[in-house]
Structures are given as C-alpha cells and as structure tokens.
Amino acid sequence: MSTSTTPLRTRFRTRAAAGLTALIVPLAAMVGLASPAQAAESATASYTKSSDWGTGFEGKWTVKNTGTTTLNGWTVEWDFPAGTSVTSAWDADVTNSGNHWTAKNKSWAGSLAPGASVSFGFNGTGTGSPSGCKLNGGSCDGGSVPGDTPPTAPGTPSASTITDTSVKLSWTASTDDKGVKNYDVLRDGAKVATVTTPSYTDSGLTAGTDYSYSVQARDTADQKGPVSGARAVRTTGGSTDPGPGPGDQVKLGYFTEWGIYGRNYHVKNLDTSGSAGKITHINYSFGNVQGGKCTMGDSFAATDKAYTADQSVDGKADTWDQPLRGNFNQLRKLKAKHPNIKVLWSFGGWTWSGGFTDAVKNPAAFADSCYKLVEDPRWADVFDGIDLDWEYPNACGLSCDTSGPAAFKNMMQAMRAKFGTDNLVTAAITADATAGGKIDAADYAGAAAYSDWYNVMTYDFFGAWAKNGPTAPHSPLTSYPGIPQAGYTSADAIAKLKAKGVPAKKLLLGIGFYGRGWTGVTQKEPGGTATGPAAGTYESGIEDYKVLKTKCPANGTVAGTAYAHCGTDWWSYDTPATIASKMSWAKGQGLGGAFFWEFSGDTANGELVTAINNGLK
Incomplete structure (x- = not known):
C-alpha cells in the first residue's frame, strides 16, 4: 500500500493485542497420558485464546515451573482438529506434523527457576481448540477438571490504608459450584501471597512507587478462575522530585x-x-x-x-x-x-x-x-x-x-x-x-x-x-x-x-484524536453486543473527533473516557x-x-x- 493512501491503522495497535477476553481452555479434560500428579510436581502448561477476530485468532501457552528445582528446557505438544492451524508464532519454535503441533523453547527461555513461568504465542486460523496436551511427555495439568466449573473472577481490588511501605486490599468474593479454596494476590502480574479471605495487606513496598494489583480465585479442585480487574496503587512518600515543573511538560x-x-x-x-x-x-x-x-x-x-x-x-x-x-x-x-x-x-x-x-x-x-x-x-x-x-x-x-x-x-x-x-x-x-x-x-x-x-x-x-x-x-x-x-x-x-x-x-x-465504534448496538452503557464496526470516513470502526463531536455527541463517561450511543452506533472517544x-x-x-x-x-x-x-x- 502506498504511503499516499496509508490509513490511520499504520499507527494503531494490533487487533490481536487488543482483543477479546482470554478464554481458558480446559486442558486437563483433554489429556489422559501421564498422571496429573506426575506433571504437577515439575511443570504445567495452560492455554488461553487471547483474541478472536473472526478470520483468525491469537493463542498463548504459559509454561510454569511448579517444582522445587530449575526446569531446563520444555516442549509443549497438542493436537488441533482439521481446519485449525498455526500461521505464525513467537517466543518458541513451533512445528507440526499434520494436525499435531510441537513447540520447543527458544534458547533464552528454556531455563525456569522454581515458580517462574514463560509464555509464547501464535496467530492461527480456524475455530478449533487444542487437545491431547503434553508437556515434556507428561500431562500438561493446566486446565479445568472435567464436569467442574472454575470459580468466577473476584471483584477488582479496592485499596485503603496506603502508607510508604504497605497497602490494604479487599475485593468481592468469587463464587464456585463446589466452593472457593483461596485467592492468589498478584502484584504487577506476579503472585505475592495466597489467602483464604477476600482481603490482604501487602507490605515491604517502596515509598513513592506505583504498583498494580489483581486477584485470582482457586476452587477446592485447585482450578483457577479468571483474573480480576487491576487496581493501580501508589505508595506515599518517596523522592521529593516532583517531576516536570510547570511549563516543562x-x-x-x-x-x-x-x-x-x-x-x-x-x-x-x-x-x-x-x-x-x-x-x-x-x-x-x-x-x-x-x-x-x-x-x-x-x-x-x-x-x-x-x-x-x-x-x-x-x-x-x-x-x-x-x-x-x-x-x-x-x-x-x-x-x-x-x-x-x-x-x-x-x-x-x-x-x-x-x-x-x-x-x-x-x-x-x-x-x-x-x-x-x-x-x-x-x-x-x-x-x-x-x-x-x-x-x-x-x-x-x-x-x-x-x-x-x-x-x-x-x-x-x-x-x-x-x-x-x-x-x-x-x-x-x-x-x-x-x-x-x-x-x-x-x-x-x-x-x-x-x-x-x-x-x-x-x-x-x-x-x-x-x-x-x-x-x-x-x-x-x-x-x-x-x-x-x-x-x-x-x-x-x-x-x-x-x-x-x-x-x-x-x-x-x-x-x-479519534473514536472507535460499533453498529447494531442497543445498549447505551459499555458491554453491549454489536453486529460489526460502525461506518467511518476513511475506515470502518474509526472516526475523527471533529466528526464525532456533532455526528454522535458524547452522552456518557466510563473509566475517564467519553462514549456515545446514537441510533444503533456506539462510539468511545x-x-x-x-x-x-x-x-x-x-x-x-x-x-x-x-x-x-x-x-x-x-x-x-x-x-x-x-x-x-x-x-x-
């Protein structure tokens, strides 16, 4: 495409990076080769479908060392049904023989300390899900238990009693058909604690520093549910440097x-x-x-x-x-x-x-x-x-x-x-x-x-x-x-x-300085369903602010951003x-x-x- 007609998408993020909510695939239900305990002693592999845009999707595997010694090298294998395949991959070497796919670690990603994890991803075509997962020849043991529903996502944590070195977190409890066992508290994506009640005080923090907290529930079968929304927290105190002064920004x-x-x-x-x-x-x-x-x-x-x-x-x-x-x-x-x-x-x-x-x-x-x-x-x-x-x-x-x-x-x-x-x-x-x-x-x-x-x-x-x-x-x-x-x-x-x-x-x-929008939307508030992208001057699903301010004036605000519902179109800008x-x-x-x-x-x-x-x- 010539630069004279290059659309605004030359600057925009990949749709695969800004896609749908991750869908956890129940891998444990798909395997029956090695005993779950055998694999759980050393490592697990779990799969998420990061996004799906109709003609393709982005998938991600996460390998975690759950043992007590360093894991040196890993290989994940799985099967896709006919019509589903990997088209490109990153952070692992992915090959296939027919519908059987194999991913081996890159040289810089093979060594995992106890508790450490690494992810690799791929873009694919088709609608199928992986089955027959194996990690280093054993069970992946990274998914749901057959017939058992994972716990729901906890509420986004709230923060209180913030000091130079600590913060108190609390959240709405998860629900589960067989009961919630505990919660993993994640700081900047890494687990810092496991608790049995919906609250936790994190200490030993650095003054004047930003952190991000989220929570994930585990049920009595040790299944993990979706991760909660994230809460940004800045501890008090710290450097006296106020950052850029007036006029310096x-x-x-x-x-x-x-x-x-x-x-x-x-x-x-x-x-x-x-x-x-x-x-x-x-x-x-x-x-x-x-x-x-x-x-x-x-x-x-x-x-x-x-x-x-x-x-x-x-x-x-x-x-x-x-x-x-x-x-x-x-x-x-x-x-x-x-x-x-x-x-x-x-x-x-x-x-x-x-x-x-x-x-x-x-x-x-x-x-x-x-x-x-x-x-x-x-x-x-x-x-x-x-x-x-x-x-x-x-x-x-x-x-x-x-x-x-x-x-x-x-x-x-x-x-x-x-x-x-x-x-x-x-x-x-x-x-x-x-x-x-x-x-x-x-x-x-x-x-x-x-x-x-x-x-x-x-x-x-x-x-x-x-x-x-x-x-x-x-x-x-x-x-x-x-x-x-x-x-x-x-x-x-x-x-x-x-x-x-x-x-x-x-x-x-x-x-x-633009909005993104859908059409076929009946719900004014965010979270509604749609039938496709709204019409735009240069590209569907996108429009300049100078057009939207009169074509579809804002009539609501969420997360610090305006949105507008006019007719069956829904825009945010x-x-x-x-x-x-x-x-x-x-x-x-x-x-x-x-x-x-x-x-x-x-x-x-x-x-x-x-x-x-x-x-x-």
Whole structure:
C-alpha cells in the first residue's frame, strides 16, 4: 500500500493485542497420558485464546515451573482438529506434523527457576481448540477438571490504608459450584501471597512507587478462575522530585506524511488552528525501515511537493528550482515562526515495523543509517532528533518479532551513541500491561537510560475488530466493572512501566484524536453486543473527533473516557473534558507530559490540543 493512501491503522495497535477476553481452555479434560500428579510436581502448561477476530485468532501457552528445582528446557505438544492451524508464532519454535503441533523453547527461555513461568504465542486460523496436551511427555495439568466449573473472577481490588511501605486490599468474593479454596494476590502480574479471605495487606513496598494489583480465585479442585480487574496503587512518600515543573511538560503531536492527500491536512493547519503555539514537539510520521536501514517514506510528500502561496505557512509559494520543498520545507517555515517547537522524524509505525527485525541485528549500522538520513544537510535544520515506533519488539503487531528481550535496549543504546546528547532519541511503545504481555516482552527499563522519553500508546485497547463487542472505551484511563481485558488501561500500563524502573518523567500519556465504534448496538452503557464496526470516513470502526463531536455527541463517561450511543452506533472517544481529567491524572503521576495521534483529527480551532495545553499548565 502506498504511503499516499496509508490509513490511520499504520499507527494503531494490533487487533490481536487488543482483543477479546482470554478464554481458558480446559486442558486437563483433554489429556489422559501421564498422571496429573506426575506433571504437577515439575511443570504445567495452560492455554488461553487471547483474541478472536473472526478470520483468525491469537493463542498463548504459559509454561510454569511448579517444582522445587530449575526446569531446563520444555516442549509443549497438542493436537488441533482439521481446519485449525498455526500461521505464525513467537517466543518458541513451533512445528507440526499434520494436525499435531510441537513447540520447543527458544534458547533464552528454556531455563525456569522454581515458580517462574514463560509464555509464547501464535496467530492461527480456524475455530478449533487444542487437545491431547503434553508437556515434556507428561500431562500438561493446566486446565479445568472435567464436569467442574472454575470459580468466577473476584471483584477488582479496592485499596485503603496506603502508607510508604504497605497497602490494604479487599475485593468481592468469587463464587464456585463446589466452593472457593483461596485467592492468589498478584502484584504487577506476579503472585505475592495466597489467602483464604477476600482481603490482604501487602507490605515491604517502596515509598513513592506505583504498583498494580489483581486477584485470582482457586476452587477446592485447585482450578483457577479468571483474573480480576487491576487496581493501580501508589505508595506515599518517596523522592521529593516532583517531576516536570510547570511549563516543562512535553506536548507532542504526530503529523502524518500522507495526511496532505485525502485528508487535505498540511503543516499550515498547525498554525492556522492555533495548535503550533500550544505544543512543544512534532513527530513527523513515518519514515520506513527496510534493508536494515532508515529510509524515506514518501519523498514527494516530504521533499518535492510544490506549495502554493495560499497553502504555505508563510504565504510564499515554492519555486521550481528551490533545493527543498514539500512537508520538510513547510516544517522549516513553521519552526521559524514558532522557534520553541522541536521536530522529530518518526520511523516504523504499524505498517513499517517489520523492518526492525533485520535492522536490530546490527544496531550500530542501523543507527548510522538513520543518522545519515535525519541529518542530511538538505534538511538537518528541520529535525531535532529521531523517534522509533517499533510495533512490537519481541512480540507481534502486523508481523511478529523474535529478536529477544534485549533487542530494543540495544537499538536505543546504539541510537543514543550515534545521535549524541544534543539530539532527542525517543520511542513509541506498547501499553499492554497484561501478565506476560508486550511490556514484559522487552527491556523497556534498560532502554530508558538511552531514551529522552517514551510515547506510551494508551489507546486502541478495544475496538470493532471484535465485531460483536462487547462495546468498550478504546482508551480507558482506569479499570471498571466489566472491562473485557484486565491490564488494558492507561493506569495499568504506566504503573507497570514505573514498577519496572522507567522514570515517570520519561513517560508520556497517549491520547487519540479519534473514536472507535460499533453498529447494531442497543445498549447505551459499555458491554453491549454489536453486529460489526460502525461506518467511518476513511475506515470502518474509526472516526475523527471533529466528526464525532456533532455526528454522535458524547452522552456518557466510563473509566475517564467519553462514549456515545446514537441510533444503533456506539462510539468511545476523548473530549476536551475527559482530556482535562487525564492531564490532571498525568501531572499527579509525575509524567513527562502527553502526546496524541494525530493533528488532523482535531477541530479547525484545535480544541483538543488546547485541552492538552491547558491541562498541563
């Protein structure tokens, strides 16, 4: 697809990453080879169907060492019925013989200490479920007991009596047909305690630190039910550093290279809308990544398009013989008019992230190619640094990467070494805070040492790729009762990144200047069923805020995000009011600021940019 017609999806998260609630497959009912006790003494394997978008699905296996000694190497085997198969896999080597599938650990994932677990995933086609599961030749023992229903999910924990080093948690009890035995308390996805009552006080915490808590019930047959929603908690005390001071926050927007075509949105619009005076940074998107190098995306849009006087930032037409035209020259003119603005060239995005896998095999050479392109003498004055938008390191987006957890850090380290301290080096990163999810797949904490900040893509958690719903806000700030997937919230993502060691001031909260919607919906509140994606101007299931504010005005709010039910359509999107509350939250978290995707979704007078600017003052 040419960049001139590339849709907004070039920037959006994979539908497989923002899909339906995980479905636990009862594996124990499918096996009868080794005794359950035999496997339970050493390791278990369990399967979840992470998402299903009709024509395919994403599955995930989790191997856990339940023994007392280190597990050195693992192999999971299972059968799929005819018509169901694996099409791509990550974090394991998956092969098949007919309908029999075998997954062996990668070299870096084979050793598991007692209590440790590792996950691998795959995309597949068909509707079947795995059967005949074996782990290292024995029973997987990781699923339900035949004829016995697992316990329900506990309520999302509430937090009270928060001190510098402890927090009291309580939750609504689970139910089970044969009785609930106990609860596992999970902190940032890892079990910290098992209790028999629906409350727990976690102690030994670090002052001024963010944590995320959830709970999982176990019945008398030792079956585990679904994990509860997550509760973000910040302990009191800690550093006296308040984070960015007034006026220091980053206010960054993405400008799309292809927006000058069908959207008819140009650099001049940043000025006439008033937005240029209210932002600090622009990410110009996207450059491509191919052949191990940074390359130009659409050279006509970037450097060649001749602008007439009425289209130009300064009211002067381009001439046929000037050395630089196009968006780059218009950005140069914008910076002359607004000298506070810094511009970064962003590479990758949804469509062009597949090239990172080859590029990071030689990080130094990749960084050198990017530096030479960004610092080309013809436009070196336009750019103040580079942004890397890899969707996603050691995980799957449009394509899957298996470069390992260190690849992202190695890339950022090489970029910093090449670009130096006078240039900005940033990255857009995942907001998947689920246990074993995309945040866990790469060393974002290690890479933060070489990054000025991360654009945390806290949007596209839910959308009409799940064509029948449930309807849900695509950019929830916090969890709420009935959320389709625990861990898919801005608060959970920020808390998890902080807990891993990423400084708060290096995290920017993401805002979408668009909505996601379904049609065939009768229920006003979130959680309704649908028949498919709602109609959109450029793509079904998505629409700009500037259209939605009048086409389908917001009539409700959930998890800090607005939603609207009009006719049979249901949309969720941010408004100036919800952005104001999100900016207040971001400041309270000590974040470095906010960013948004992307300028052309705003109104002609830039009311969403204004809300971000006012909220971060």
